[in-house]
Amino acid sequence: MAEFVLENLRRRFGDALQRVSDDHGDLTVWIGRDRVHEMLVHCKRDPELDFCFCMDVTAVDYLSLGGDPRFAVVYHLYSLKTGKRIRVKTGVPEDDPVVDTAVDVWKATDWFEREVYDMFGIRFEGHPNMKRILCHRDFQGHALRKDYPADLRWKLLRPDDLLDEISTEEMQRIRARVSHPISE
Amino acid sequence: MGLKGERVETTRPGSDTKPPESVFTTTLDKMVRWARAGSLWPLPFGTACCAIEFMSVVSSHYDLARFGAEVVRFSPRQSDMMIVAGTVVDKQAPILKLIYEQMCSPKWVISMGVCASSGGFYRAYHVMQGIDEIVPVDVYVPGCPPTPEGLIYAIMKLQEKIERGEPSHYQVVLDREAAEARERKLARV
Numbered sequence: 001m002a003e004f005v006l007e008n009l010r011r012r013f014g015d016a017l018q019r020v021s022d023d024h025g026d027l028t029v030w031i032g033r034d035r036v037h038e039m040l041v042h043c044k045r046d047p048e049l050d051f052c053f054c055m056d057v058t059a060v061d062y063l064s065l066g067g068d069p070r071f072a073v074v075y076h077l078y079s080l081k082t083g084k085r086i087r088v089k090t091g092v093p094e095d096d097p098v099v100d101t102a103v104d105v106w107k108a109t110d111w112f113e114r115e116v117y118d119m120f121g122i123r124f125e126g127h128p129n130m131k132r133i134l135c136h137r138d139f140q141g142h143a144l145r146k147d148y149p150a151d152l153r154w155k156l157l158r159p160d161d162l163l164d165e166i167s168t169e170e171m172q173r174i175r176a177r178v179s180h181p182i183s184e
Numbered sequence: 185m186g187l188k189g190e191r192v193e194t195t196r197p198g199s200d201t202k203p204p205e206s207v208f209t210t211t212l213d214k215m216v217r218w219a220r221a222g223s224l225w226p227l228p229f230g231t232a233c234c235a236i237e238f239m240s241v242v243s244s245h246y247d248l249a250r251f252g253a254e255v256v257r258f259s260p261r262q263s264d265m266m267i268v269a270g271t272v273v274d275k276q277a278p279i280l281k282l283i284y285e286q287m288c289s290p291k292w293v294i295s296m297g298v299c300a301s302s303g304g305f306y307r308a309y310h311v312m313q314g315i316d317e318i319v320p321v322d323v324y325v326p327g328c329p330p331t332p333e334g335l336i337y338a339i340m341k342l343q344e345k346i347e348r349g350e351p352s353h354y355q356v357v358l359d360r361e362a363a364e365a366r367e368r369k370l371a372r373v
């Protein structure tokens with residue numbers, strides 16, 4: 001189905017593609033951590049591929065499956081031009097869980113990467129605001145890791161700042177904006 | 185609504201054509217309780233699906249106005265019955281507590297649905313296992329979500345409680361804390 005996508009990637013990355021599967025037209029490619037950023041840039045910028053839409057960034061913990069490396073970060077890309085999808089996976093070891101950020105490629109990955117960090121503890125190098133997004137400030141550990149006890153809770157005593165990613169100037173601009181025609 | 189007085193027949197001197205006036209005798213305390221029970225102002229703390237059910241309770245079909253509790257306020261300072269309708273996550277807990285503390289006493293809390301009452305099926309890392317971890321609750325409503333009738337029944341139960349003159353759970357907690365403080369003071373003397 002997506003032969004030209006795979007051919008294009010083979011031409012560019014050759015043996016760097018660690019594993020490829022195309023089950024039922026569901027194209028998945030594995031690539032090393034050191035070249036994943038290059039691959040994402042290529043997927044977006046290459047005129048033939050044109051994967052303009054990063055639908056999701058998530059992660060998998062292969063602990064109970066004995067995966068080595070333990071984690072994988074998964075990018076789901078979609079092209080509005082060709083209607084093709086691709087899934088890019090990269091392995092991430094437990095003792096050094098860092099991947100290059102993709103915020104410079106798709107701005108939308110900002111919150112996805114924060115979610116991956118929050119849930120799996122995988123950090124994204126170069127991310128502008130690498131902090132938790134769903135769990136609160138006093139939460140410890142990463143809830144979707146397989147070795148996290150499912151009902152272990154951390155209490156929050158003071159309200160967490162929910163709008164801290166908005167800069168002060170931006171906040172002032174929002175406040176100053178007239179929100180209702182009557183108050184004009 | 186529980187106000188029982190005796191009817192005193194009065195006749196004005198010099199005229200027996202006027203209809204008799206009605207006079208009720210009662211105590212001020214009872215009067216206040218009656219008024220309070222009949223004019224609860226709800227503050228909806230709606231965080232999930234239960235809040236949708238709350239909306240149907242206050243709108244025309246179930247018409248909470250029949251119970252004197254239709255004046256929904258979104259300011260804690262103007263309301264005295266907090267209805268926590270929905271899942272309360274740990275991140276939301278301090279916000280719930282803050283809003284609760286901004287309400288003026290006397291105040292009551294209804295925990296609507298199993299999520300608010302016990303965490304429900306969210307036995308997980310992020311959900312409070314019952315809002316009574318942080319605020320005193322007067323009435324719990326079971327169900328996922330409770331039927332509108334369930335919430336109405338809870339409000340009627342609360343009204344009964346108020347009319348009986350029972351202290352709110354908030355008051356009970358305050359009294360207990362004061363008594364403990366007194367005891368600690370006595371123990372020091």
Ligand code: SF4
Nearest residue numbers: 233234297299328329
């Ligand atoms: S009790 Fe059920 S209906 Fe109510 S908030 Fe929880 S999940 Fe939703």
